Structure formats: structure tokens, C-alpha cells
Amino acid sequence: MKKHFTLAGLAMLSLFSLMVKAQSTFSDFSSGKEGWVIIGSNATYSPGFSAAGGNPGGYIYAYYDSIPEAKWVYSAPSGFTGNKIGAYNHSLSFDLMLLVNDVQFNDPDVILTGGGYQLVYDLKTDTINGWQSYTLILNENAGWHVTDLNGIAPTADIMKAVLTNLEHLQIRGKYSSTGLSSALDNVYLSMSQSFSTFDTDYEGWRIFGDAQGGTGMPNYHSTGGHPGGYLSAVDDVTGGTWYWQAPGKFLGNMSSVYGQNLRFEIKQSGLNDQYDNYDVVLQGPSFNLVYNTPNNPDTTWTGYSIVMSENAGWHRDDTLGPVPSHAEFMEVISNLQMLLIRGEFISGPDSGCLDNVSLGSILGIPVCDNPPRDQMTIYPNPASDKAIARFYVRQSGYYTISIINGQGEICRGQKIVFCSNGVQEIALPINAMPSGIYTCIISNPLQTFTGRLIIVQRE
Secondary structure: OOOOOOOHHOOOOOOOOOOHHHHEEEEOOOOOOOOEEEOOOOOOOOEEOOOOOOOOEEEEEEHHOOOOOOOOOOOHHHHEEEOOOHHOOOOOEEEEEEHHHHOOOOOOOOOEEOOOOOEEEOOOOOOOOEEEEEEEOOOOOOOOEEEEOOOOOOOHHHHHHHHEEEEEEEEEOOOOOOOEEEEEEEEEEOOOOEOOOOOOOOOEEEEEEEHHOOOOOOOEEEEOEEEEEEOEEEEOOOOOOEEEEEHHHHHHHHHHOOEEEEEEEEEEOOOOOOOOOOOOEEEEEOOOEOOOOOOOOOOOOOOEEEEEOOOOOOOOOOOOOOOHHHHHHHHOOEEEEEEEEEEOOOOOEEEEEEEEEEOOOOOOOOOOOOOOOOOOOOOOOOOOOOOOOEEEEEEOOOEEEEEEOOOOOEEEEEEEEEEEEEEEEEEEEEEEOOEEEEHHHHHHHHOOEEEEEEEEEOO
């Protein structure tokens, strides 16, 4: 029986090297308490630590009877405070687990203090038993309140003032008067650009749906990607389609990427008994945008480049739904709440892999003007280890990238990438290639683009 992803499920819930740990702040408690403390009205306490049982790995916790306070919070260490303006329009995410045997009382669940203001947030769903993941967008339209839960929504200036001089980041730990315990894991304050090359770790990506035994955590591999590290996941075969779920640095106000590209590379374990489904889902505040590529990935790395605009093949809520208007498309990407990339393509047991995800312009290379129709621009040119081909696709489809040396030989093998209609920016596979003059050909049966590429290796 073919499995199908339902949008109701949403309610329930390498380009270039990027050192994510240096650009974001997070605690996964793999090495201990990592400086977190518990703060009550009268005193400061030390949480407990467990090296196993988290989501996954280590986590911190507290038993209510060990802290003689009516209310208390987990308080972040100094790495989460100071000037965090880079987190504006990105997100704060964390995993929370409660054991509760009483009615939960209402109180701010997350508190940000700084710049003379206090911002509070009320989680939309109660946490009870099991690990539950939360992602909070850090802008003035995302549900924050000034001072208390009855306060006004912050202005952009207030939100930026708090993040510019963030003094405290606190996550509520006590939810009822007689509850048993609470636990915290995977706190992630995202400030990095929207790129994931997985060269150092899993970069906050999760599994949405029936894979990885319900843990929500992918497998990380430091080698074997395209190139470098990559993620993999194994289907639980319990029904439904599983997806790769993007972390906070891909969410929030992403209006700046309009007209640019969502890129990723995936591969699957087999090609038999495939079925159709939504390949990319963008969740907005009131409806979703979905995209279905014409072909599924191969058992080798298959690239995709999808233009972020209303006329590039997106539909509202279903692939048979209406094409979104410009205003509708902007409504979703201006408050992007979830980004899902399909990981499963086979009815029955399977596994999938993910690498090189980017949303927007290529990191470190300036965007040039739009190319003329049927022409390709390569920049920078000459290049050393990075080069981008920019061209206009008239009709969505798969394109073959070939880099040919002066002897007419194809270098590095051919690369296949899916492109939706519109302006494309594709990273060319030139890293560590010898100096020389090459010909780059990007083609499919409908269009062919040819350009000269000069590679000059640094001394």
C-alpha cells in the first residue's frame, strides 16, 4: 500500500564549508550541564545530568521535590547572552520533556530579558511525557509579549533591543504544583545563514515522520557526502512519509530569498516500488506551499534547485491545488514556520540521505545581475575553489553538468541537478581541480548552456 503524507500532520507538530557551531549557539548536553542552572525566586540550583536518555544522548533535568520553589526556570549560560542580534528573524528551538500528574498552571514558558525589556512566550501546546520539540521565531510577529502574557506584542525595535543586549534566556521548568520532573535538551539559538553542508555535525536537522525509531534524530556521517559529511535515516515502516525537517536558521522571515533558490542533494536506498508525494513543503501561518519534482532521486547523489517564487511550480496545500499569488507566496516565506524535504520514496523499508542544503544566495560569492535568456554566467572567473553558474531555465527538469578539460575529457564525472523554471545558481564541482582553461556545459533536451571557466589554484 502506498503511503501518503498528509498536511494535517503538520499541525501536530556540499556547497561550501560552514562552521555552524561558530555561528550559532547551542547546548546538546553531550558533555555535561554545559553551564545551565536553575533559577527560582529565592535561590539558584544545579540541575541533574544524565548522559543517556536525551533526544538523543545527554540531557539536564530536575525533580520538583528537590527544588523548594513554587516556580523555577532553566537559565542559559553566558554563551547564549550578549549581542545576539544575528538571531533576529531566525529562531530559538529546544526539546522539553515533562512527567506531570496534575493540571498545568499558566505562566510564561520562555523569557528573554535585555535592553530594558522582558519578552515572554506561551507555548501553544502542553508538554507531557516523551520529548517534544519547539521552534520559536525571533521576531515581533511570532507571538511574543512584552513584560507578561497579557502584554502587547513587541515592536521590531524592542525585539532588536532585547537581542542586541540579551541578559537572560530562560525556559520554564515547573508546570504544576505536584508534577514529578522536567528535562531539557538540544537548545539551539540560530544566528547562521541558511546553509547546511554537514561538515561538522547534523546542524540541528531533524526527522519528521516515521523514521529513526521515533527519536526524530538523523544519523550523522563525517565522510561519504558530496563531499564531506552527510545525514541518513532509516524508515520505521509504520505508515506515512518521513521528511527532513530544517532547523531554525531556515525559518522565520525569509522574504529576502524571494526569487532565489532552495538547493539540496539527496539519494535513496533503492528504486523499486516508488510512489509520488509532496517533495518539499513550506508551512506558513495559515496555509502551506508544496512542490513536486517530476522525478525522484537516484541511488547516487541527486541535486535539486527550486526557485522561490510563485510561478516556479509551487501549489497551495496540495499539488493539485491553486498556484499561489505573489502575496500568498510572500505570506508564507515572510513567516516560514517549517521547511520539509522528502526523505522517503519507496513503499516499504528504505533509507535516505541528505547533503548540501541552502536557501538563498551562495555563501561568500556576490550575486551578479540576471543572465540573458539562454546564456550562462560563471563567477568568479577565474576561480580557485568556488564557482557559480547562473542561468535561466525556461522549463523545469533535470540538467547535466559537465566540466571538460582542454583534451576534451570530462573531469570529475557528470553531476545531475533538478532545476525549476527561473534563474538558477548552481555550485560547480571544481574544488582542487588543477589550473587550466575548461568548458562548462549544462544541458538537457530543451536547453544547453556553455561557458568558459578558468581555474587558477592559489599557491
